[in-house]
Amino acid sequence: MKILVLGSGAREHAIILALRAESSAHEVLAAPGNAGIADEVAIAHGPDGAVLNAEDPAAVTIFANEHAVDLVVIGPEAPLVAGVADALRERGIPVFGPGRAAAQLEGSKTFAKRVMEAAGVPTGRAVRARTRDEVAAALDDLGSPHVVKADGLAAGKGVIVTEDREAALAHAETYLPSGAVLIEEFLAGEEVSLFFLSDGDTVRPLSPAQDYKRLEDGDGGPNTGGMGAYSPLPWLAERFGSEAAFVDLVSETVAEPVIRQLDAEGTPFIGLLYAGLILTEQGVKVIEFNARFGDPETQVVLPRLVTPLSELLLAAASGTLEDQPRPEFADLAAVTVVLASEGYPAGPVTGRPITGLDAAATVPGVHLAHAATARDGDALVATGGRVLNVVGTGEGFGEARDRAYGALSAIRLEGAQFRTDIAARVAD
């Protein structure tokens, strides 16, 4: 199969590694990719010789047609919002990723709340505010801790959770000029990321993961795109009897109703529904949806996937997911630790060299997923905030963690930041 993967992060590198591990017969291409992805597969270029612009619907469609691509996999949200999936689908090219309308599930928190309400999906109360006075009234109504969110795409950084009313107001004021903000009820409990493949009608769950959103150990510091993750979540069995029972519950109460609702509205969701959940004392509630694979959760979910990924993605893209059995996962612990640049998330320092990757990759059970790297002559340099993911797998979390952190200790990047407590709570 000829597969074009759009995106440039560790999530896309993880998708590519899974496709490559599954079959050497696949021809995989990527755009724009990164240094790690370019070591693995060919980077797609347009007729002008420049790297294919993954956010240009016409350019991607022409490329896919001319190169007889069998499947396009859209990694990040930006091409979805730009309408790349719509353009491909119009030309009959199988694409894994929702159209612009359905992708609003991620792009607009107001849209997501409306769909959840219509579908009867459990979520916290939320108020949309356009002025400082409306914000203040909503903060007082919903109470502390305060949750304030930008209403558009903010790469996980548009959210503040704080007991400080002034900080909540100040955060809202930075986003009010660009539109409305959402003030939400605070939901207390464990956080779980659960992914569902959807062909617009049928839904198939993947295995749950937990993401570490805060920058610092012990969940201190600001929210980030995600500093690490692990999968599976052994403690789910204690609470729900088994992982399968939990997954079934979320399928029935969250994923299936949302997919049905979007279909009924004429905007079927074809791609990956990412349910961000909080296990409250009142039950499982949704805090957010994303319209794409999570990053860094994908880096720990896909290495455990036994069912061929290409078959699942193609079935979702072509409306035949019903014929696919439920995806199977290996009984393996997976841990990923994110290496981030100095200054991330507020103002990452870029351009610094990274060394020690070869030594890190020799640790048994370890592989690397590049997030923001580029070649500069012979050197590898960091080009963004989240630079690299070290992924460790093992029979148990103790082993997976030791491997990931052992490999990480071989890597050098001046000023680098990483958390030291990823998956510590489940390590044996």
Ligand code: AMP
């Ligand atoms: P989001 O961008 O909506 O995923 O929010 C980022 C993070 O903020 C989430 O992963 C949670 O840890 C936290 N958060 C967001 N909304 C809420 C909420 N309503 N209650 C508690 N924590 C929240």
Ligand code: GLY
């Ligand atoms: N890990 C959070 C996200 O992908 O949005």
